[in-house]
Amino acid sequence: MKKERFEFNELPYPALARFGLTREMVEDLPMRALEEIGQGGYSPVLPVRVTDENGEVIESRSRFAFIRMDSGAVDVVFYPALKSSPLEHYDEAQQKQLLGGKAIIADVEMADGRHSKAFVQIDEGTKQVMYVPTPIIARNLKVLAEVMHLGTVEVNGMQHGDPLTVVVDGEPVTVGIDLHAKTGIRFCAGDAQKWEEQPKREWDKYTFGCYGCWMMDDDGNLDYVPEEEYTEELWNEQKKSGERNRATALHK
Known part of the structure; x- marks a missing residue:
């Protein structure tokens, strides 16, 4: 599906x-999540x-994610959380990599x-199997390789699921x-272990908005x-959050 900009109205x-x-x-929702959704990306996993x-x-x-219909109207598609990932189409070695x-x-x-070749990965939040046609990622890898002066061996390693660590400055x-x-x-700033551990979505325990609070x-x-x-407890946490935000603003 083509990604594009969606206005919230x-x-x-x-x-x-x-x-x-x-x-x-x-x-x-946090601004970073709203920006992702507005650009046609996926929402966080929500109730x-x-x-x-x-x-x-x-x-x-x-x-969920938004799509634009042929009429120009915006509709929504849901990606429900599954109990387990449907991996029956992959061999044992591939399943092990995906589950890792x-x-x-x-x-x-x-x-x-x-049928076509694609990069495949499990969405940890929903256990849905995601895929992107290989030419799209391959194009981005080609640009990355040129910018970072990477060789064929290094690019192939990434294509097989291995993160690459280089030294920059x-x-x-x-x-x-x-x-x-x-x-x-x-x-990710850091080594391969940091890359593995880097959270896909960073959330605080309490995320206060204009009308309520998202709790994790x-x-x-x-x-x-x-x-x-x-x-x-929530009123107290909101007060603490407001005080932290004011302190942060004063130190900028």
């Missing part, structure tokens, strides 16, 4: 609301709630039914293929609390 908030995501909840044909409310978690968080090259079935920098990144290539539990799950439901 054209987003399908009624469609999101049917899945338990109100406009207030979306607008209270969703739907009512089935029997009237039962089902709670789950999902990412690496991106691999494999044959995949495209949306039009054709006397400091180690590690680069590798990661389909979570906008270009499919992620940089010990397992990394996000849940939303509207301001009218704040506990004394």
